[in-house]
Amino acid sequence: MKIKLLLFTLLLASGLRLSAQNCGVLDSVSYTIVDNGNGTSNYTFVGYFSTTSGGSKSVDVSIYCGSYYFVTNDCVGTTTSQITKTYGPFNNVTTCTGTIFIDWIGYTNSVCGGSPCGGATGISPVPVSLMDFAVTKTKTNEVLLTWETASELNNDKFVIERKLNSEEEFMPIGEVSGMGTTNSISYYSYKDFTATAFQKVCYRLKQVDFDNAFEFSDVECMKQITNSTLVVFPNPANSVFTIASSFDGFEYEVMNAYGQIVVSGSTNSFRKSINSVDLSNGIYDIKVKSMYGIGMETVKLSITR
Structure with a gap:
């Protein structure tokens, strides 16, 4: 590479x-x-x-x-x-x-x-400040970003920016503090836990100096994060969980072990966060259907407190 x-x-x-x-x-x-x-x-x-x-x-x-x-x-x-x-x-x-x-x-x-x-x-x-920037998938289907610099001058931070397959612009998702000024090799990493539902996701680094001057790295992309396009996290969940799908707009149903619908709704986005404080401990089936009728998927969720 x-x-x-x-x-x-x-x-x-x-x-x-x-x-x-x-x-x-x-x-x-x-x-x-x-x-x-x-x-x-x-x-x-x-x-x-x-x-x-x-x-x-x-x-x-x-x-x-x-x-x-x-x-x-x-x-x-x-x-x-x-x-x-x-x-x-x-x-x-x-x-x-x-x-x-x-x-x-x-x-x-x-x-x-x-x-x-x-x-x-x-x-x-x-x-000279050489930057090695790589994007890889972990065994648990998170995305791991790693980069290194050989030296730095007035480096305040790195802003991690991401663009999903359904988005037009890069959006900031996190920050990692820089080393300021150093002539030693510095190693950095950032793990994205929330991109696992998408067929393609791209990243870039925005390096920001203390005077707010900045530069962007090249763009690195990852395709086919998982075989499934539906992910629920955290799982097990406590008070809140998020449904993430590649469907840009979907309807959802949360069913208990008896097949009863306990939560339902829809969103025009590819992600929906749901309050689960009123759900009892147990295993639930989450059914997601595209609002455009192009597909449906089901995933299990565990509520544990």
């Missing part, structure tokens, strides 16, 4: 000596890393350039990790409007285990000549 990675960082002006002259600048850099799983990775960088006060200026930029240079002294002409330039993809490069550096120098002319007006040493480190 290929590991797909998406990361974003800002290049700040800290450590750079900017003069009062009108100068070309590198505002920020975003980058994508795909770990091929064999010791190599594919890298793509996107630089965002502009001029401090307008006009045609320039920036000399180099991007490297250790002794490997992705970009060497590339001269980018800048204007008042921000310019975007893509470098890469650089495929099958030995995976960088250290720090990727962006080295840039701004100039007052458009050809990276004459005296530099900003950047000086110009070294701005970009921390």
Whole structure:
């Protein structure tokens, strides 16, 4: 399985000596890393350039990790409007285990000549934070999400977002706290107990910084979570249980051991939570029928207190 990675960082002006002259600048850099799983990775960088006060200026930029240079002294002409330039993809490069550096120098002319007006040493480190994101089904038919980072910078949290086969948009279903800033490998996991009724479910991670800046991971999907499209949870239940079906709108009946209907109703959704405090301990049959007449299923529920 290929590991797909998406990361974003800002290049700040800290450590750079900017003069009062009108100068070309590198505002920020975003980058994508795909770990091929064999010791190599594919890298793509996107630089965002502009001029401090307008006009045609320039920036000399180099991007490297250790002794490997992705970009060497590339001269980018800048204007008042921000310019975007893509470098890469650089495929099958030995995976960088250290720090990727962006080295840039701004100039007052458009050809990276004459005296530099900003950047000086110009070294701005970009921390490498590889993210391995996988979705698997457990033996008990829950969905387990696992991911890892090699390093983190100002990482507040991960928001887990999910889209079911009957939904059009991703919705948040949980959060996992990040490690803030660290150069150590961090491992994360999240178990979704409520997606077992669906034929297809997709997930993505929303990584959120402390300043609320965020980026999304790639989308990972799981098909055919169970052979049945009807699940009741928790089971055994106490005070509340939920019926989850792939039917987008269904009628339901809860029958006791004597075949008597003790609870019934309908919903226009694929899920219905039911208060069971008035139900006695025992085994119940739950019958669910699609409101569109395309199917019916039955499952057993245990009430235990």
